[in-house]
Amino acid sequence: MKSVSVIGVGNSIMGDDGVGVYAVWKLREMKFQSGVEVFDAGTDAFYALEAMDGKDKAIILDACKGNNVPGSLYRIICDPLKLEPTFRLSMHGMNFMDVMITSGSFKLPHEIVLLGVEPEMINWSTELSPKVKDALPALIDMVLKELWLTFT
Numbered sequence: 211m212k213s214v215s216v217i218g219v220g221n222s223i224m225g226d227d228g229v230g231v232y233a234v235w236k237l238r239e240m241k242f243q244s245g246v247e248v249f250d251a252g253t254d255a256f257y258a259l260e261a262m263d264g265k266d267k268a269i270i271l272d273a274c275k276g277n278n279v280p281g282s283l284y285r286i287i288c289d290p291l292k293l294e295p296t297f298r299l300s301m302h303g304m305n306f307m308d309v310m311i312t313s314g315s316f317k318l319p320h321e322i323v324l325l326g327v328e329p330e331m332i333n334w335s336t337e338l339s340p341k342v343k344d345a346l347p348a349l350i351d352m353v354l355k356e357l358w359l360t361f362t
Contacts, residue, residue: 214267214360215319216248216353217258226280226329226342230271233349246357259316267321269356271349273342274326281341282328283348289322325352 218234220227237248251258262268274284327349330339338346 211245213245213265215262215265216269217251217261218271219251221253225331225335227273227332229273229327233271263316265319268319270324272326273329278328280328280330281345284326286324
């Protein structure tokens with residue numbers, strides 16, 4: 211049986227930076243088939259690595275700055291065999307890709323997918339901006355599609 215980790219990352223008290231965490235809170239309310247685990251990694255890159263250790267697939271949810279309209283959605287495939295430190299995915303003080311590259315004691319999944327949302331505001335707030343909040347259902351739908359593709 212396949213195993214998948216869905217991992218929300220971000221800081222829930224920094225506005226849109228918490229979108230990945232908000233998404234996993236919603237996903238935890240849903241029932242998933244055996245083999246799917248949902249984690250809130252917050253800003254802890256090593257906990258995210260631990261959550262994906264030994265899994266077949268990891269789906270990472272986070273705010274992604276791509277200089278598009280706030281609320282824009284992203285799907286980025288991260289090949290663990292071709293990770294390069296020049297690709298920047300921040301985990302708040304520590305570049306997540308650099309952490310994965312130096313993750314020698316962890317067995318990374320063969321498939322790592324980043325699903326992201328373009329933030330509008332990252333500042334002290336426990337609320338998402340309206341545009342990012344409106345994008346949250348579409349982000350969750352993207353997760354469900356990834357899971358469907360994995361298990362069909």
